[in-house]
Amino acid sequence: MPTNSNHISRATRRRTIVLLTLICFAGAACTAAVAAGTHRAAQGQAAAGGGYNWPIKPFDQPHPVRGAFGDPRTSFNGPPTQAGLNSKGIFAYHFGVDISAPDGTAVYPIRSGIVHMRSGETVVVTSDDGDAFEYWHVVPSVREGQRVTAFETVLGRVRYGHVHLTELVHGRQVNPLAPGHLTPYVDRTTPRVDSALYLGARNGRELLPEFLRGRVQLAVAASDDTSMPVPDRWNGLPVVPARLTWRIERAKDGKVAVPEREAFDVREHLPKQAFWQTFVRGTRQNMANFAGHKMWRQPGVYLFRLDGSFDTRQLKDDIYVLVATATDTRGNTGTGRFIFTIHNKPGFFSK
Structure with missing residues (x-):
């Protein structure tokens, strides 16, 4: 027959077991919280070091980018005809990147800071060092002046199938896809230079490469694929390369006649010149x-x-090769070579 002292001993042991179990659960929860906080802190430290993760989940995995820094943004007043391509309108460089995501996807700040509402669909977060990130095309869930925490506070939710991200350093727009910025980012695609275009310097009329004389406009068609497939109707649509250079060689021996020159470079910043000084009509x-x-x-x-x-x-009448090279932010390159003939002597053919 159990005694009263044995009953008390068993009760004490049960209470001790329950207490220890509760302590274990509390410790596990505390450990998880610390781990989560450590992970967020690590992300913040990475951002402070110059790189930062993505503004949508999963933060530490790359996402499709359907619009590149420096892409042309064109809205023509005229119809979709050759005449319409020469009409007035609104023309600008794309000053950020468009990250593809389904409507309703939560958007988070990639650095902590203070919110400024630029418009009904644009949230700006300025960090303590004065630099800022802009999140466009979102349905906001924050208010003016609110302090937000990187990768914790939901700034809003995606609409129009993407969030446009602009990075501002000392007030100047910077390419988020430059090394040391948006990460992880992997690009193994090869840019293309598809064709050359020769136009009259005065009237812009297209010239044949078989017969160039006097002053001409030199242009090339170039593009790049997105680093990852983009879903739905944006799938397969091109973006601009980050850099474009060109030179002219003599066809018969490859001797450089015009040294390499740079026509376009958005690896870090947008071009300083006007839009139609970078691009030609079409x-x-x-x-x-x-x-x-x-x-x-x-x-x-x-x-x-x-x-x-x-x-x-400036060159002797001869056959030449226009060599144009397109490069992306990760150093992948593609080159096009296009033959043309210079003939400045009177008549059409040399005797």
């Missing part, structure tokens, strides 16, 4: 706008101006 964005109508699924055309008034008379 350039339009993916799904370009004409007279208020979007041309769904139509790929963009990117015609880069190499030289707006190249004097062929």
Whole structure:
């Protein structure tokens, strides 16, 4: 028969077991909280070191980017015709990257800071060092002046199938896909230089490469694939390369006649020159706008101006090769080689 002292001993042991179990659960929860906090802190430290993760989950995995830094943004007043391509409109460089995500996806700040509401669909977060990130095309869930925490506070939710991210360093727009910025980011695609274009320097009329004389405009069509497949109607549409250089060689022996020159470079910042000094007419964005109508699924055309008034008379009459090289932010390159003939002597053919 159990005694009263034995009963008390068993009760004490049960209470001790329950207490220890509760302590274990509390310790596990505390450990998980510390781990989560440590992970967020590590992300914050990575951002402070110059790199930062993505503003949508999963933060530490790359996402499709459907619009690149420096892409042309074109809205023509005229119809989708050759005349419409020469019409007035709104033309600008894309000053950020468009990260593809389903509507309703939560968007988080990639650095902690103070919220400024630029518009009904744009949230700006300025960090303590004065630099800022802009999150466009979101339905906001924060208010003006609110302090937000990196990778914790939901800034809003995606609309229009993407969030546009702009990075501002000392007030200047910076390419988020430059090394040391948005990470992880992997790009193994090869940019392309598809064709060359020769235009009259005065009237812009297209010239045949078989017969160039006097001053001409030199241009090339170049593009790049997105680093990851983009879903839905944006799949397969091109972006601009990050850099474009060119030179001229003599066809018969490869001797350099015009040393390498740079026509376009958005590896870090946008071009300083006006839009139509970088591109030639015929350039339009993916799904370009004409007279208020979007041309769904139509790929963009990117015609880069190499030289707006190249004097062929600086070279001897001969056959030459225009060599243009496109490069992305990760150093992948693609080169196009295009033969043309300079003939400045009177008549059409040399005797």
